Amino acid sequence: MTTKIQDYFIGLALASLSVIVCVSKMYWGHDWGGDFSGYIAQAISITTHSAQHYIADNTQIISQTDGIYGPYAYPWGFPILLAFMYKLFGFNFYAFKSVGVICFGIFVLLFYVFCRKYIARKYAFCATLLFALNPSLTMSASNSVLSDIPFLCVGFGTLLALGSLFGSHKIGSHTHSKMIQKVTEKANIVGGGAKYNLISHSSDSFSNTSLSFWQNLIFYGAPFAISLLGGILMLLACLIRMNGMVIVLALLCMHSVLMLKCCAPNLCEAIAHKPYLCFLRPIFSIKTPFSLCSAFGFGVHILPYIVFGIGYGFVVSHLSSGGSGHFEIFASMSLKSIVGNLRYYTIDCLYAEFFAIPKKVLNVPIFVLCVPLMWWGLVSVKKFYHAQNPQNPQKAILTYNQSQEVFFGIFILGFLGLLVLWVGLQGIRFVYLVLPFMVFWGARGVAIGRVGGINASSKIKTYTRFVCVLLMVIMGYFVINNLVFTASHKAKQLESGGSFNPLALEVYEFIKAKTPQDAKILFIKPRVLYLATHRLSFASSNINRIKEADYVLLCDDMPFSQEGDLRFQEQVKLVFENAKFRLYQVLR
Known part of the structure; x- marks a missing residue:
């Protein structure tokens, strides 16, 4: 078996491991985040040929909800992927979540193959394990019906494919x-x-060569x-x-x-x-x-x-222009938001959340320790690559393509620049596509540091060895965290089910059976309610807007602070109640 075939088998094994971890953590239902319901509703509209009707309804929901809530229609790529699952399996959360799991497995395979092309196997293997076992990423892949993981997979694959058009190398085997x-x-x-410049000449230049068809x-x-x-x-x-x-x-x-x-x-x-x-x-x-x-x-x-x-x-x-409503968010941009975002994506060490340690105070020091490795892997690699012994079959850096990495760098700077201008902050999931390159540069920095760096310093070797041991401990924590979640926390999630737990399903069924099709309901999560009941809804904490609705739905998980207010009680009457939800009809 050749080395290349062995590496593909290793990549497939790592991808399979990541899929197994994701599937073991998967549970029914979803949390209360509204984005997932928008994606699923948009996917259903594709299969029922009612996309324009959905966009009209969602536009009304978004425009009537207080504050910046979301786009009128998401880009169509992820809903199209979900639509295939809906067509095959119906309304099934396991089917919807499997899109993220499959995409994550493909990403892990791509990342290992990419790393293996440039660095020795042991470094590529360990770098890939940081993704395959990562509790945060595997949780996102297995239980969030969001576009984060599919975008990570497809975006990374896009950058690799287009990046191969640059450099002094030739494409092919x-x-x-x-x-x-x-x-x-x-x-x-x-x-x-x-x-003789091969590429700058026409195909006639090769008419006398001995290449076969x-x-x-x-x-x-x-x-x-x-x-x-x-x-x-x-x-x-x-x-x-x-x-x-x-x-x-x-x-x-x-x-x-x-x-x-x-x-x-x-x-x-x-x-x-x-x-x-x-x-x-x-x-x-x-x-x-x-x-x-x-x-x-x-x-x-x-x-x-x-x-x-x-x-x-x-x-x-x-299908019309997906993403409509995104540009309106830029209208809220200000110097204050730009400065705050710049701090968030730089000084605040957002990327430290990659290590997924509950004590967040530990994430930042670990990330800071890794920064010099990423710097070596990004900046010092060219000098080191040319300095290492080309006769050494075990050399740490296998090849180097500066033009490709310039392409990656331009993308990352533009990507982060866009996030700095974007008003909302969504945590590390917004920078998932930056993480593979940071980990790759860090792994390449480890490869350089393990042989003493450019200056062959013993201190650099010691420092690198310490960081490697620390990362091994973190991977051990990843394994324990995944096992604990699968054994205990998953069972609790199965019982509650978030926005689709038994109590939520009970109130949804009541709304579908006992309220008019054109009823308008005030609820803090209007897109979830629309997905579950197909009733128009809007979110507001303003008690003066109650008269705009026909019903008011309240949930203990998201309490309405003015529920006990006399002004509220005078305008409504209770028509349904269970252990978690209360549905009020607005009096006319």
Whole structure:
């Protein structure tokens, strides 16, 4: 068995482990977060061909609810995935949650294969375990019907596919690389040893070479296949989350620089060597094996945009513009919100939540200890890669692609920049797509530090060894946490079921049976109520708005502070009550 096949088996084993952990933690029902109900209702509207009716209803719910509540319609990618499950299994939370579990398993496989391409197996394996066993991520994948995990999976796959278009490497297998070498040698013989640019010449240049039909098919087809895959994944990423558009912008940025280098190489060279513009040097040093100055290379690079444009236009024309209402949130943006968000995504060490330790005070020091490793893995890797012994078969850093990492860096900066402008804060789930690169750079920093770093310092070795032991302890905690949840906490969740527990289902059935179809209900979670009863609802804590509703639904989990107020009691009468819910009819 070759090393590459072994690595794919290891990746599949890690992916299977992550799926097993997720399935063991899965329970029926959902918490009271309103987003999941919006996604499921939107998915049902696709299967029942009532998308426009759903958008109209949800627009009314959102517009009548106090404060900033959510978009009128989410991007259609994730609801489309849920719609397949609804079509196959009906209204089934296990089926809906399986989308996240499957996507998480695929992500784990992709992450291991990605890491293994650049760093030694032991570092790739341990880095992947941090995701496969992570209590926070596995919980999100197994019990949150949200777009976070699917976006992590598809977004990461998109970045890998599109990133492979950049660098000095050639796309394809080892055999493909040998074919390129063969063609190059043949071309050099034909050209009398002159410098020969494969990509900048037309296919006629190879008419005298000895490549077979299938070799030519791979040689020309592999780049277009990767480009096509990148375009499809980019489309799906943008359909799952609006901030997937940052991938498109990052790709445009890379191509703008490459086009500038093609049209004005001297200008780019001058900019790259200006001392005060040294921070731009990596950007103006990017390369691609497929020159934009050639028809072949231009076709490879333009294909993702064509696929994206056609696909996005088709979805919008058939299902309207998903994400409508998102831009209204930017209207609430202020200098105060920007400064607060900037602090939240930098100084507050949000990423420390990745370690998922209950005592949050411990997360930050652990994260701070890992920062130097990430710095080495990101900044010092080029110098270390060229300094290590190329004859050593066990070398820590296997290969390095600076152009690809510039693409990743541009995306991350743009992604975080968008979050800084976004008014709402949603915790670490908003930065899931940044985490794989931070962990990868950290793992690569460990690989550098384990051999003493660039300066071969024993102190660096000791420091790295300490962090490795600490991370092993954390992974042990991950295992214990998952086992404890599966054995005890899961049973409690099964009993309560959150927004779809037996008591909630009881009041939903009463509402569907005893209230008019056009009744309007005031409830703190209007989208959940709409999903469960198909009744229009709105949320407000303003007692003066009670007359706008036909009914008021109250829940002990989310108490209405003015329920005992005489003004409230005079306007309503109790029509249903159980251990947790009370439904009042508004008097006219």
